[in-house]
Amino acid sequence: MSSTSAAPHPAPSDTVAARGVDVVKSYGSGQTAVVALDHVDVELRRGELTAIMGPSGSGKSTLMHCLAGLDSIDLGSVAIGDVELRGLSDRRMTTLRRDRIGFVFQSFNLVPTLTALENITLPMDIANRAPDPQWLDVVIDTLRLRDRLTHRPSELSGGQQQRVAVGRALAGRPEIVFGDEPTGNLDSRSSGEVLRMLREAVDQLGQTVVIVTHDPHAASHADRVLFLADGRIVDEMREPTAESVLDRMKALES
Numbered sequence: 001m002s003s004t005s006a007a008p009h010p011a012p013s014d015t016v017a018a019r020g021v022d023v024v025k026s027y028g029s030g031q032t033a034v035v036a037l038d039h040v041d042v043e044l045r046r047g048e049l050t051a052i053m054g055p056s057g058s059g060k061s062t063l064m065h066c067l068a069g070l071d072s073i074d075l076g077s078v079a080i081g082d083v084e085l086r087g088l089s090d091r092r093m094t095t096l097r098r099d100r101i102g103f104v105f106q107s108f109n110l111v112p113t114l115t116a117l118e119n120i121t122l123p124m125d126i127a128n129r130a131p132d133p134q135w136l137d138v139v140i141d142t143l144r145l146r147d148r149l150t151h152r153p154s155e156l157s158g159g160q161q162q163r164v165a166v167g168r169a170l171a172g173r174p175e176i177v178f179g180d181e182p183t184g185n186l187d188s189r190s191s192g193e194v195l196r197m198l199r200e201a202v203d204q205l206g207q208t209v210v211i212v213t214h215d216p217h218a219a220s221h222a223d224r225v226l227f228l229a230d231g232r233i234v235d236e237m238r239e240p241t242a243e244s245v246l247d248r249m250k251a252l253e254s
């Protein structure tokens with residue numbers, strides 16, 4: 001376990017999937033302004049599963065949204081790969097999010113009238129891009145969805161629905177997949193399944209995955225855990241265990 005916050009020496013961009021430098025983000029103005037991100041430096045390495053943890057209100061979702069181009073920043077810079085997000089037009093930002101970023105949300109967000117397979121390929125269909133059939137096969141098999149492809153979301157368990165959502169995020173082979181509490185709506189068995197599959201997406205498919213979570217057990221699947229408090233990265237941990245993460249969280253919350 002190490003205890004350095006942020007990254008003192010920037011790594012080359014070919015090893016970094018997303019980077020924030022001196023990121024400041026506040027909401028509101030004047031006396032009621034809230035500084036959600038307070039000069040954050042962060043690098044998310046390619047081929048790693050990173051978990052972002054911290055007390056409620058510490059800025060986890062804001063950090064993820066800013067890194068993913070879902071929210072604007074006040075100061076600093078944010079890049080996905082070598083593309084700097086500040087200054088991108090709305091159209092280029094939409095294209096970048098669609099083509100280079102995968103999203104998994106707590107609430108699955110599947111289209112109820114479409115089958116599992118149609119949900120998985122939906123972003124590519126919208127973008128008028130043909131999925132790479134070999135990659136799609138690998139994703140479907142990694143997520144163990146082969147025998148569920150013709151089912152609609154209502155015919156799938158919560159864990160299976162979230163696996164479809166992970167498949168949808170991976171299908172376009174994005175630069176990075178962001179998961180906002182991806183196991184927050186799942187029981188512990190389904191949660192374990194989804195986490196194992198995110199892990200496999202990293203280990204076997206070489207994907208880069210970042211999740212925000214409140215769950216130390218979920219964070220223990222990560223290569224690296226970043227701890228936020230009051231809008232700053234205050235610590236990080238490698239080779240986390242549920243116990244070591246829980247201990248660190250208790251210290252942050254006390």
Ligand SMILES: Nc1ncnc2c1ncn2[C@@H]1O[C@H](COP(=O)(O)OP(=O)(O)OP(=O)(O)O)[C@@H](O)[C@H]1O
Binds near residue numbers: 036060
């Ligand atoms: N749209 C908004 N308008 C005003 N304040 C906001 C907004 N979004 C977030 N905040 C504030 O910014 C701070 C960070 O919020 P954020 O949601 O990023 O924290 P979090 O760590 O993800 O919290 P939680 O674990 O409760 O989801 C909080 O003080 C929050 O109240």
